[in-house]
């Protein structure tokens with residue numbers, strides 16, 4: 001309870017204050033968002049919530065741009081060709097019996113969370129979407145896994161599958 005309260009204070013007061021700083025120092029904004037994400041993840045881990053009612057929320061940009069399959073309404077439309085990590089993430093979700101969704105933005109992400117009503121979320125996204133997302137979904141515990149962007153923002157992004165598995169292990173107590 002104590003850590004959830006501290007998390008609330010961080011997201012309600014420290015986050016907006018740092019984003020004001022970030023609006024003046026644009027080159028530092030991502031670092032400041034990452035700072036908030038790291039504090040959030042540490043506090044969520046201290047809350048020690050154990051649940052299997054988990055939602056794994058993915059950004060649309062993990063899907064490789066040459067794939068035209070529509071995943072936003074049903075990620076299981078993926079044909080599992082293995083050209084992007086979507087197929088690995090589906091396998092991980094199936095093995096761990098998690099709800100899995102792709103969101104194209106904050107509005108859809110919020111709707112998915114409302115529909116699924118998970119006890120906790122594992123979110124993969126860029127620092128901007130993760131930091132605003134954890135504010136929107138508080139007090140739900142969210143473990144954030146920032147994506148990797150070797151081709152720049154929003155294009156063929158990647159994620160460490162090990163970090164996703166580690167977050168699942170943490171919540172499910174395995």
Ligand code: SF4
Pocket residue numbers: 063064067068069078079080081082083084085086087
């Ligand atoms: S694994 Fe293949 S079919 Fe599935 S989303 Fe990626 S590219 Fe498309």
